[in-house]
Amino acid sequence: NAGVTQTPKFQVLKTGQSMTLQCAQDMNHNSMYWYRQDPGMGLRLIYYSASEGTTDKGEVPNGYNVSRLNKREFSLRLESAAPSQTSVYFCASNPDRGSYNEQFFGPGTRLTVL
């Protein structure tokens, strides 16, 4: 099993450009999450999908949209990138929405917005 995969690994955008970060998991997990990591702030939840067909906002959703394409895939879209969105983005999955479950993380996408 590959676990959680993310593409691309690195990306540089200009302000105003758009892009989609891709995430897929092959563990048959129901719940998926998008976090951003910034120095000194830990990881903050952007959006999550508790199950296929549902999505909900997290702590920092402004400027982002998500799509739960199917059970495996959960994409994050930046419609008009801003320098404040420069960050490392992590996708994670959870067998179920239970709070006692471990989340499995992808390797991250390092995004720079100029």
Added chain:
Amino acid sequence: AQSVTQLGSHVSVSEGALVLLRCNYSSSVPPYLFWYVQYPNQGLQLLLKYTTGATLVKGINGFEAEFKKSETSFHLTKPSAHMSDAAEYFCAVSRDNTGKLIFGQGTTLQVKP
């Protein structure tokens, strides 16, 4: 609102010394508690978790943590640091039924030879 505080953004220890990374949470109801480790340029992986039962939890790589409800703490320890322990460590809590994690700010552990 629930929050997690990790005391000390950087901790430096000598190889073979005790590792102590501090984590306090704010919650009126004990949450589920996690410690994750992030090696350079990698994703996060679970070290250990507390859900219910025994308050002393053992994890991978010789780490353990003790849940102390009276102190709202979940500090991470390892008796003897190894060079390979150098990484960033995150404490996280979860309490509702969505599986969402709330992370602390992270602590970077440096291990000196």
